[in-house]
Amino acid sequence: MSITYHYATVIKAIEELRAKGFTEDFNLDENCLVCSVGAFNEDEFEISDIYFYEGESNPDDEATVYGIQSTSGHKGVLVTGNNYFTDSMSAAIVDKLLVHKKK
Known part of the structure; x- marks a missing residue:
């Protein structure tokens, strides 16, 4: 995995x-990523x-851009903003995305 902080x-x-080759646009749903x-x-x-x-100048302007690849070979991009995750989202999805941010 390639992580670029700035x-x-x-x-x-x-x-x-x-x-x-990351051509799909992924979005977060409550229990999964969709494209x-x-x-x-x-x-x-x-x-x-x-x-x-x-x-x-504003922490609310922070964003994370993810390169995502599905196990079936589909590659795409997911962009999340600061404080984007909600309580209704699957904990497993949020944990998977945030574990890389904590490193």
């Missing part, structure tokens, strides 16, 4: 991942790249 912008991070090809539980995807973007 990247110029969120857009640059997404462009870098798109150039690497145009389906839904994926926590055991059906891996995080291959993470870019942390820190807002210069």
